Amino acid sequence: TLLFNGAQIVLDLPGVTRRASDAHAVVLDVDTRLVRVEQVITAALAHGGVEDITIEDPPMEEVIHDIYASAVTTQ
Secondary structure, X not given: XXXXXXXXXXXXXXXXXXXXXXXXXXXXXXXXXXXXXXXXXXXXXXXXXXXXXXOOOOOHHHHHHXXXXXXXXXX
């Protein structure tokens, strides 16, 4: 989650998708198999106006769902 005080931050990086946004915040999903979190933060800071950054792991329910979903598609 990025909080900012300027224009909307747009990041065009592989593995980064926008989950939600409003006037001063954006929530991104980052696929760390495709891009490092460090790269995402560096790109966001290059835009300027970033006030706060929060990095969270996905909820456990989402992780379990993804495990079962991938097991079903590989069978």
